[in-house]
Amino acid sequence: MLLDKRTAKANGIVQAAVLLFGKKGYAFTSVEEIAAAAGVGKSTVYDYYKNKEALFKAAVISAAERKLSDLKAITSSTDDPLERMKRITEMYLASDRSECSGLSKLFVEVLSQTQLQGGVFFNQRHMIQKVYQRMIRTVLDLLLEGVSMRKLRPDIARHAEMITINFFAFLDGLTMQSMIAGDHIDMREQAGLYLEQLKDILLPGQGIGT
Amino acid sequence: MLLDKRTAKANGIVQAAVLLFGKKGYAFTSVEEIAAAAGVGKSTVYDYYKNKEALFKAAVISAAERKLSDLKAITSSTDDPLERMKRITEMYLASDRSECSGLSKLFVEVLSQTQLQGGVFFNQRHMIQKVYQRMIRTVLDLLLEGVSMRKLRPDIARHAEMITINFFAFLDGLTMQSMIAGDHIDMREQAGLYLEQLKDILLPGQGIGT
Amino acid sequence: MLLDKRTAKANGIVQAAVLLFGKKGYAFTSVEEIAAAAGVGKSTVYDYYKNKEALFKAAVISAAERKLSDLKAITSSTDDPLERMKRITEMYLASDRSECSGLSKLFVEVLSQTQLQGGVFFNQRHMIQKVYQRMIRTVLDLLLEGVSMRKLRPDIARHAEMITINFFAFLDGLTMQSMIAGDHIDMREQAGLYLEQLKDILLPGQGIGT
Amino acid sequence: MLLDKRTAKANGIVQAAVLLFGKKGYAFTSVEEIAAAAGVGKSTVYDYYKNKEALFKAAVISAAERKLSDLKAITSSTDDPLERMKRITEMYLASDRSECSGLSKLFVEVLSQTQLQGGVFFNQRHMIQKVYQRMIRTVLDLLLEGVSMRKLRPDIARHAEMITINFFAFLDGLTMQSMIAGDHIDMREQAGLYLEQLKDILLPGQGIGT
DNA sequence: TATGAATGAGCTTTCATTCAT
DNA sequence: GATGAATGAAAGCTCATTCAT
Structure with missing residues (x-):
């Protein structure tokens, strides 16, 4: 009971932190703002x-966990591997638009804090890597499962990890493009193009060798 | 003469700013540090x-211009469109490794400052967009030239811009991945895989319709 | 019965306070620490x-009372006036070393809080004076008793208070010296030298006039 | 010229710090107060x-140096060893009363900060010891010089350091007594008594053996 | 023209104290 | 009766910016 209450309050604070850190970044967000947003002193x-850094880390972990669980939810929503990839893509694009989640923006902030001297995650990227690898693992498994179900070309198994990493790289990059370009580019179309290319690689009976 | 001197000094300051903003980010870099690094008061x-913001903008513009000119230099180094794409890719990967340039890190910082409320480029993304569009234009032209030289498939002309944007999206995303993953992933291999896919699309006599 | 329980708990808190205030000083000791050390909320x-100040006062009084009772215990341990002085001296030196008591350090803290504007005892030194005077009175009586027992020179009776005050002054001062000098000085030897001088004054058949 | 100006300002700040740290103690004095007192931002x-600690150290050093130079000034004001001791004593008593100097109070604060866990000089007492040893050395030399000038008993040379340390212990202790007792004790009389005892030890042709 | 000296706004963090449970 | 949760005031410190020289 008591622990639940404590956890609930901690969650409230973290959620406020996710929002604000995502919206204004680590440096430009004051602890006081977060407190006010969470409705506490x-x-x-x-x-x-313990301090602002710890709160930031907690916020990042929390947001990442949520994204990861969203990812896994997609996996169980359909059997078709390509459909899964498509839905993951859509999730990415959607999460970007919805201001409330703020996940992508927060992700850019994480990137900053990982790269920058003096950043919160500088020399501590293992924390981020772990989360990232779990995301990659999830999609990687999805591909391998597709192969074992004979829905994907068997010879991609060897490259599955590389394909996954490229997939995420593209999604992240596209997100960034849209951050800058705004409505000038149609993310959905762009992603569609990429998925077409993916299909060529993944699906059997297509591609070079046929 | 006097103006040149002034310009030279301004350049020195901007160069120091590029370096430091790239290394430590906007918020964690103090004007004093930049002044010291530039050897001025x-x-x-x-x-x-005028102020820190103006300096940051100047630094970003300067770095972007340099990157753009690097890009154009590549265009004139060979005729082969795919070789050009490869060299551009290599330039991206290289600029990431070389600490001195700091361009990629700075780019992440730009992204932050564009997204974040209170960020330097918030609601001023047109400044960044302009530079970005010039980069895209450069590669786009490269593709169209390839088509008109009959080295690339004619039907890609319609999608050339989308392909270019996807290309940059991938490069940026891959850069980000490597920022987080460090040596865990082999960027060259990853890029190689992507370029293979590109080849399938771009080169005539390959792809679906054949 | 109930009152006893209450008193016992109050004592526990005060004892913890004596220890911590002595070890870390008033300003650097938080109420929370004391509560934790006392095992209460x-x-x-x-x-x-009522508040931190009241607790500090209670702690000081408690420690002083204990020291006073130690002092009186010595008085009843032997009849010889000089031996008594010697044992008092030893008690002082000992109490300094034993970390657990922390009395001397606490005494310095009291001194601070008496002198400093904003200090707990500022403009309330009468509280401290009272305790101090009782200590002086104890030793003073000891001297007078020595005179009336004809173990000390009769003419010191007039100066007995001054001698006592100087005695305490010396003890306090020596304690301070050792606090700063650490092992560089041999407190026992230093005290021995002072006691020799005291002997010259106090014992009959010695000194100038004889 | 410029350096002098800087030094002058630094001095002003330190002087304000000496005053306030002496009056209100380290913990109860805010940097802002010192700044205001020094007339700066x-x-x-x-x-x-660098920070509050560094300022405190500088203040202590400054005050100690001044006291030391006062001490040396006394040495050159007369040849007679006992008169010198007397004047030193008077200086001690005087410095205590004059609120402006605040040296003695500051000294108590130094003591606190040396003893207390978390104190500025905790585990750094060597800084204080150095100053203290120079003060002891000064008086010690004074005694030895008295011996070599045949104004003091030759056999005290061996004990000169112990005598000096006891002398300072007494002076410090007496100062503390007066801090607590206020006007209840006559410091001049008390010191006079001690100096009488000293005379018995130091002067030739007096004392036990004669 | 170029500079370092000066500053106040604003941030992070601590802690004595109160209050609902 | 005993407690931990909550808080605001206040402190130390940084830094973008201005200004006299």
Whole structure:
């Protein structure tokens, strides 16, 4: 009971943090703002998290976990491998638009804090890597499963990890493009083009060798 | 003569700014540091740039211009469209490794400042868009030239811009992946895989319709 | 019965306070620390003591009372006035070394809080004076008793208070010296030298006039 | 010229710090107060001293140096060893009363910060020891010089350091007594008594053996 | 013209104290 | 009766920016 209450409050703070860190970035977000957004006093935040950095890490982990679970939810929504990839793509594109989630923006912030000297994750990228690898693993498994179900070409098994990484690289990159270009580019079309290429590689009875 | 001197000094400051903003990010870099790195006094920076924001913008523009000119240099180094794409790719991967340039890191910072409320480029993404579009235009032209030289499939002309955007999206995304994953992934291999796919689309006598 | 329980808990808190205030000083000791050390909740402390100041005062009084009772214990341990002085001296030196008591350090803290504007005892030194005077009175009586027992020179009676005050001054000062000098000085030897001088004054058949 | 100006300002800040740290103690004095007292802005203090601790150390050193130079000044004011001791004593008593100098109070603060866990000088007492040893050395030399001038008993040479340390212990202790007792004790009389005892030890042709 | 000296706004963090449970 | 959760005030410190020289 008591623990639940505590957890609930901690969650509230973290959710506010996810939103604000995503919206304004680590440096431009003050702890006081987060506290206000969470509807608690400034120092209450410090009762739950050692300091701003710890709160940021918690926020990032929380957001990443949610994204990961979304990813897994998709896996169980359909059997078709390509349909799965498509839905993952759509999730990515959607999460970008919906202001409330703020996941992608937060992701850029994580990237910053991983790269920059003095950044929260500088020299601590293993924390981020772990989450990232789990995401890759999820899609990678999806591909391998497609192969074993004979829905995908058997010879991609060897390259499955590379394909997955490229897939995420493209999604991240496209997200970034849209951040800059705004409505100038049609993300859905762009992603469609990429998925077409993917189909050529993944589906049997197509591609070079046939 | 005098103007040249002024320009030279302004350049020195901007170069220092590019380096430091790339290394430590906007928020974690102080004007004083930049001044020191440029070998000038703190307030001299303000003689040349209205404020920190203006300096950041100038630094970003400068770095982008250099990258753009690198891009164009590649175009004139060979005729073969695919070889050009390959060299562009290599340039991207290289610029990431070489600490001195710091372009990629700076690019992430730009992304942050474009997205984040309170960021330098928030609601001013047109500045960034302009540069970006010039880069896209450059590669786009390269593709169209390939078509008109009959080295590329004629039917890609319609999709050339989308292909280009996807190309950049992939490159940016891959760069980000490597920022997080570090040596865990082999960027060259990953890029190679992508270029193979590109070849399938771009080169005549290959692909679906054959 | 109930009152006893209450008193016992109050004592526990005060003892913890004596220890911590002595070790870390008033300003650097938080109420929470004291509560934790006493094994009670933070707000329980406030049930027993109005605020941090009141707790500090109680701690100081408690420690002083204990020292005073130690002093009186010595008086009853031997009849010889000089031996008594010697044992008092030893008690002082010992109490300094034994970390657990922390009395001397606490005494320095009291001194601070008496002197400093904003200090707990600022403009309330009468509280401290009272305790101090009782200590002086104890040793003073000891001297007078020595005179009336004809073990000490009769003419010191007039100066007995001054001698006592100087005695305490020396003991306090020596304690401070050792706090700073650490092992560089041999407190026992230093005290021995002082006691020799005291002997010259106090014992009959010695000194100038004889 | 410029350096002098800087030094002058630094001095002003330190003097304000000596006063306030002496009056209100380290913990109860805010940097802002010191800045205000010195007539400068808050952050100017940080231009001259790295942080509050560094400022405190500088203040202590400054005050100690002044006291030391006062001590040496006394040495050159008369030849007579006992008169010198007397004047040193008077200086101690005087410095205590004059609120402006605040040296003694500051000294108590130093003691606190040396003893207390978390104190500025905790585990750094060597800084304080050095100053203290120079003060002891000065008086010690004074005694030895008295011996070599045949104004003091030759056999005290062996004990000169112990005598000096006891002398300072007494002076410090007496100062503390007066801090607590206020006007209840006559420091001049108390010191007079001690100096009488000293005379018995130091002067030839007096003492036990005669 | 170029500079370092100066500053105040604003941030992170701590802690004595209160109050609902 | 005892407690931990909550808080606001206040402190140390940084830094973009201005200004006199």
